[in-house]
Each structure stands twice: as structure tokens, then as C-alpha cells.
Amino acid sequence: MFDYGQSDSNVITSDRVNGTAVYGLDDRHVGTIDHLVIDKQSGKIGYAVMSFGGFLGLGEEYYPIPWNKLRYDTRLGGYRTDITEEQLRGAPARRDDWYRDRAYEERLHGHYGAPAYWV
């Protein structure tokens, strides 16, 4: 099919984004994107659900991170975030069906200082 080239490409495909590394402001590898959560109606990406692999002493846990808190960095070949360990530890508790709980989504975006994707 299409060869989307290497890491210098300006696009990434949905099947390749899973497993992409995420780095902190200090270039440290902090976690990995497990999958993206897409809002069906607007067609916008809402979240990257990230695995932090015990790096922060949080165990192999998955956390939804507002997509606009990640920026692709061509030099690193992955995403960069300014989210800190403290922010991650202090994230609001979530229900199993957090993705359909707008009040939780508002708390989460407020916590990370991220603009809402659904506006």
C-alpha cells in the first residue's frame, strides 16, 4: 500500500502510533502510547492512553492524557509532554467508563491545563 516513510515524515498512521515513545521536558523517556481515543462525532483525537510502565513507580498502569498535551518532536522521533510526575500522581480518580463522563473529562483537562477537545 503506502510507504509512509521514516520518522522524518510529517504524518503517522493510526496503526503505527501505538507503541510510540513519549518523552518529558528533560528528554527522558517517560512512557508509551498504547492507543488513541477518538471522539466519534467530531472526529477529533481526545486522548492518548499511555502506559507508564512502572517508570514513575506507578506500576504498569494506563492513564488517559489529553491529546493536546503531546507534541511530536521529529528530533526525538516521538512525542514530548510537559506533564510532570506530580501532575500524573495527582490526576483525578476515574471510573471505568471515564470516557463517557464529561464531568471527569472536565476535571482531567482542568488538572492538566489542557483545552477541551469537545468544544
Place this chain on the structure above:
Amino acid sequence: MFDYGQSDSNVITSDRVNGTAVYGLDDRHVGTIDHLVIDKQSGKIGYAVMSFGGFLGLGEEYYPIPWNKLRYDTRLGGYRTDITEEQLRGAPARRDDWYRDRAYEERLHGHYGAPAYWV
């Protein structure tokens, strides 16, 4: 991890969108989403690359379709598009690396009457 529920959920995950059915205005199944193409810098979905599976006599071919030409339809449990067979047949020719050819992207979006995702 997370159970995103069934087709009544308001979100879909990147690993599930592949293989999602696409219907025409007359509810006919016209094709299938093979993968999404995401603009790294803006984080926006640019295209659904669709397979039309010979349905339109086009052979098993893959076509990039501007993402904003698809709307999720909860009743159908898939995406709906108003793109016609004539539009698809008349789509501008593309290079192998069409996804890094802004002039082609402009022609394609103009052809389908779709607003540019990169603005």
C-alpha cells in the same frame, strides 16, 4: 484495561477504527477504513485511507479520503460519507508519497469540497 463499550459509545479507539465500515448516503456499504493518517504537528486526523474492495469496479484499491468527509452514524454503527462514485473515479492522480505533497492535498480537498485539515 478499558472496556470502551459497544457501538453506542461516543468514542472509538485507534486500534478499532481500522476495519470500520463506511456507508454512502443511500445506506449502502461502500468501503472500509483501513487506517487513519494523522498529522504529527497538529495532532489532527487528516485522512481515512479506505479500501473500496472492488465495490465500485475499482479493484482492491486504497484511496485517501479527507477525514472530515466522514461522519459517524450511531444507527449504522459506522461512518457515512456523501462522496459519490463519480467523485471517487475523478479524484486527482497521486504520487506514492502523496501525504507529503501539499499541492496534491489541496487538489484532493478541493475535489471533494472538504476544508483543509492543516489550516
